[in-house]
Amino acid sequence: AQSVAQPEDQVNVAEGNPLTVKCTYSVSGNPYLFWYVQYPNRGLQFLLKYITGDNLVKGSYGFEAEFNKSQTSFHLKKPSALVSDSALYFCAVRDQGTNAGKSTFGDGTTLTVKP
Amino acid sequence: DVKVTQSSRYLVKRTGEKVFLECVQDMDHENMFWYRQDPGLGLRLIYFSYDVKMKEKGDIPEGYSVSREKKERFSLILESASTNQTSMYLCASSFVGSYNEQFFGPGTRLTVL
Numbered sequence: 060a061q062s063v064a065q066p067e068d069q070v071n072v073a074e075g076n077p078l079t080v081k082c083t084y085s086v087s088g089n090p091y092l093f094w095y096v097q098y099p100n101r102g103l104q105f106l107l108k109y110i111t112g113d114n115l116v117k118g119s120y121g122f123e124a125e126f127n128k129s130q131t132s133f134h135l136k137k138p139s140a141l142v143s144d145s146a147l148y149f150c151a152v153r154d155q156g157t158n159a160g161k162s163t164f165g166d167g168t169t170l171t172v173k174p
Numbered sequence: 175d176v177k178v179t180q181s182s183r184y185l186v187k188r189t190g191e192k193v194f195l196e197c198v199q200d201m202d203h204e205n206m207f208w209y210r211q212d213p214g215l216g217l218r219l220i221y222f223s224y225d226v227k228m229k230e231k232g233d234i235p236e237g238y239s240v241s242r243e244k245k246e247r248f249s250l251i252l253e254s255a256s257t258n259q260t261s262m263y264l265c266a267s268s269f270v271g272s273y274n275e276q277f278f279g280p281g282t283r284l285t286v287l
Contacts, residue, residue, distance in 0.1 A: 068214075091272055091273050093275055093276075095276075095278075100280075101280055101281075102178070102264055102266075102278035102279050102280045102281050103217075103264065103266075103276075103278040104278070105275040105276070105277070108273070108275055110273045149216065149217065153272045153273075154272075155272060155273075161219060161222070161232070162219070162276065164209075164216045164217040164218075165216055166214060166215060166216040167216050
């Protein structure tokens, strides 16, 4: 079985400060890991993914995420937050060894960036 | 750009009605998915399809069925709508291969009265 935990329902940061949105996962094999963002009244948009190789993954809009196998984490980061980054963020995992279709999503973290 | 469209943004139905939610993608993706999104529960997979006429149950298939007669179209059917099916429904698609990201439609907010 695979699972994802996003331990924080809400993250608040000031504009210009660094942000981190946390994600931990559990899979029986090796993971594929994804971050998606959802702006109000819209569907999810893909931000970045970890497949293999370099543990630091760079994605859209200046976001990056660090894969840490020993801590089973894949935290989303950005060096300098913008008010427009305010949105709902989802982490998702797939076990490389299982059916290609099934992803498991976390419950989501609401990021609020204040001016 | 990949485009995933859903037939309605908002839908209001009555208990016991049969409800059809349609999803169309234009990128020749093999995989298509239906999720429901509820506050605090994240996204939960209802059904997915990896080919025409092929389907697999997700985590919460009860009360739902699906149809995929053409590669680009994936329909979610609520045979007899109930109030506990009031939710946001999201369709997604992707290329085959578990390393591929999903592309989502804008969602349908369904209210069952």
